[in-house]
Amino acid sequence: MKLQRMNRRALALGALAVSGALALTACGSDETGNPGGGSSNAAAPSNVKCDDASGQVLADGSSAQKNAVDAWVKQFSAACQVEINYKAGGSGAGVTAFTQGQVPWAGSDSALKPEEVAASKKICSGGQGIDLPMVGGPIAVGYNVPGVDKLVLDSATIAKIFDSKITKWNDPQIAKLNPDAKLPNLKIQAFHRSDESGTTDNFTKYLIATAKKDFPYEGGKAWQAKGGQSAPQSSGVAAQVKQTAGAIGYFELSYAKDGIKTVAIDTGAAEPVEATVDNATKAIAEAKVVGTGKDLALELNYATKADGAYPMVLVTYEIVCDKGNKAETLPAVKAFLRYAASEDGQKILAENDYAPMPEEIITKVRTTVESLS
Numbered sequence: 001m002k003l004q005r006m007n008r009r010a011l012a013l014g015a016l017a018v019s020g021a022l023a024l025t026a027c028g029s030d031e032t033g034n035p036g037g038g039s040s041n042a043a044a045p046s047n048v049k050c051d052d053a054s055g056q057v058l059a060d061g062s063s064a065q066k067n068a069v070d071a072w073v074k075q076f077s078a079a080c081q082v083e084i085n086y087k088a089g090g091s092g093a094g095v096t097a098f099t100q101g102q103v104p105w106a107g108s109d110s111a112l113k114p115e116e117v118a119a120s121k122k123i124c125s126g127g128q129g130i131d132l133p134m135v136g137g138p139i140a141v142g143y144n145v146p147g148v149d150k151l152v153l154d155s156a157t158i159a160k161i162f163d164s165k166i167t168k169w170n171d172p173q174i175a176k177l178n179p180d181a182k183l184p185n186l187k188i189q190a191f192h193r194s195d196e197s198g199t200t201d202n203f204t205k206y207l208i209a210t211a212k213k214d215f216p217y218e219g220g221k222a223w224q225a226k227g228g229q230s231a232p233q234s235s236g237v238a239a240q241v242k243q244t245a246g247a248i249g250y251f252e253l254s255y256a257k258d259g260i261k262t263v264a265i266d267t268g269a270a271e272p273v274e275a276t277v278d279n280a281t282k283a284i285a286e287a288k289v290v291g292t293g294k295d296l297a298l299e300l301n302y303a304t305k306a307d308g309a310y311p312m313v314l315v316t317y318e319i320v321c322d323k324g325n326k327a328e329t330l331p332a333v334k335a336f337l338r339y340a341a342s343e344d345g346q347k348i349l350a351e352n353d354y355a356p357m358p359e360e361i362i363t364k365v366r367t368t369v370e371s372l373s
Contacts, residue, residue, distance in 0.1 A: 047344065050080035053335040055328070060087040061094020061107030063233040064199050065135045065316040067254040069107070071348045076339050082332045090233060092196025092221050098129060098319055104329040105320040105337070107135075109198020110221060111297035112319060120321065127323030130295040132365050134340055135316040136355035138280040139203050140256045141263040142241045143248045145169055147184060152177045154266040159207045159215035161248060162190050164227030169246065177266060191240045191249035194230035196221040202300075202314035203250045209302040210311070252314070253277070254353040265312060268305040279310035280355040287315070289361070294322045294368050296361070313355070323373050334372050341365045 066088040073084045086107075087093075094106035095116055101123035111131045112120070120129030141158060143151055148169075153161075157173050160166040166173060170183040193200045204219040217224040231237045234251040241247040242260055253275050256262050264272035273279055283304055291297035297317070304311050318337055325333065339345050346356040357365065 047342070048076060048079040048339050049335060050082070051331055051335050053080050053082045053332040055332060056083040056085065057104065057329055057332045057336070058085050058087070059094075059103050059105050059107070060089050060097045061319070062091045062109050062198055062316045063088040063235065064091075064109050064137070064197075064252045064314060065107050065354075066234075067252075067352050068135045068316075068349055068354050071352050072336070072340050072345055075344070075348065076336055080332075080335060082336065084332075084336060088233070090193075090195040091198035091201070095319065099123065104326055104333050105318055107316055108319055109314045109316050110201045111291070111295075111317060123324075124321030125324030127321045127325075129319050130293075130322045130368070131291055131297045131317040131319060132337070132341075132368060133296055133298055133315045133357055133361055134318045134337075134365060135349060136280060136284045136313060136357055137277065137349075137353065138253045138275040138310045138355070139199060139206075139250050139312045139314055140253045140275040141248065141250050141265075141312070142238060142256050142260040143263060144241050144243075144245055144260070145184065145186065146245060148178075148181050149261065150178075150264070151181065151261070152264045152266055152272045155207060155210035156214045158263075159211040161188055162192065162207075162228060163215060163225040164190070165214070186246045189240075189244050189247040190228040191231055191237050191244075191247060192223045192225070192228050193234075193237060194223075194232050197233075198316070199234060199251065199314060203312065205300075206302040206312045250312075252354075253280075256353075265310065267309070267311055269307045269309070271307070273308060273310045275310055275312070277350050277353060277355045279308055280313045281358070282306065282309040283311055283313045284315065284355060285358045287358075287361070289364070294371065296364055296368065298361070315357075320372060322368075322371070325372060330372065334369060337369045337372075338366070341369055 069086045091108040095108050097103045098106035099119040112129055117128055167188055169186045201221045207215040208219050231240045234255045237249040238251045238255040241249040262275045264274050266272045286301040287298040290299045298315055302311050349356045
């Protein structure tokens with residue numbers, strides 16, 4: 001009888017161990033349903049340093065980097081007992097949540113403004129919010145024009161399309177750039193972001209830098225041009241482009257899935273430049289660090305004409321306190337950002353249609369992450 005009880009106890013413990021193992025595996029699963037939401041390699045990285053990281057971390061911000069964060073979380077959570085919940089409500093929402101002390105880190109496709117740095121000092125005890133460039137990539141211009149498999153546009157034409165000055169796909173200015181295309185007499189349906197977005201900020205910075213005459217706006221996270229239709233977040237714009245004949249919109253390359261075609265940009269280089277990870281990296285390599293102290297904000301060269309350099313790029317920053325981070329979340333945030341900036345973390349970006357940071361930039365990011373306190 002005693003032996004039977006011991007056997008039953010051993011079986012119960014074995015089942016509990018299997019259950020625990022399955023639960024741990026589930027922590028690393030991707031439940032977003034997003035086709036770009038993670039690398040297919042589900043093996044836990046062996047070199048992730050978890051340190052004392054534990055618990056749950058809530059973060060918010062850039063939807064541009066959501067697919068990258070999903071991929072990082074999948075790997076990181078498989079190695080560390082930490083649940084990362086990244087809301088991806090947009091850059092504006094993320095910065096607001098950070099400066100109000102609601103989240104310990106945020107993602108933004110634009111560096112902090114002076115007033116946002118000032119606001120961060122209230123929640124970063126003895127420190128301030130800093131910008132850590134972690135994710136790069138092309139802002140793709142996706143289109144849905146039946147019968148047109150390849151499309152070339154320049155910045156002036158893109159500006160006029162998104163400011164409702166060009167309204168038909170067979171417009172002479174588009175036809176001149178695409179002499180071999182059979183352009184239909186179809187109304188253009190231009191989609192922009194409805195929420196405040198760093199993607200909008202960088203998209204309009206490109207147009208202002210290269211076609212100011214045709215895009216006479218100040219730019220920023222909120223859309224300013226005339227006409228068009230709006231949709232929330234990059235995923236919303238991509239969905240509208242996919243389902244609407246005559247549509248065009250802007251979003252990160254990782255959202256150009258399931259047959260969405262992307263525009264090649266005539267920059268004045270020898271050939272029109274495609275929106276690819278490698279071409280975006282060539283453009284980001286021209287960026288200069290303009291932040292001071294531990295802040296690593298970058299200045300991008302949107303007007304590049306270098307062969308193979310795709311100019312419509314963005315860099316997503318992870319925003320965190322340099323000092324004065326909350327003790328209960330600092331170990332987890334630091335461990336996660338360490339992994340994201342690591343060689344493995346950056347490699348995952350390219351596997352998910354993002355551009356890794358150039359070595360000289362990511363080396364500075366790694367050093368700064370280790371100094372967070």
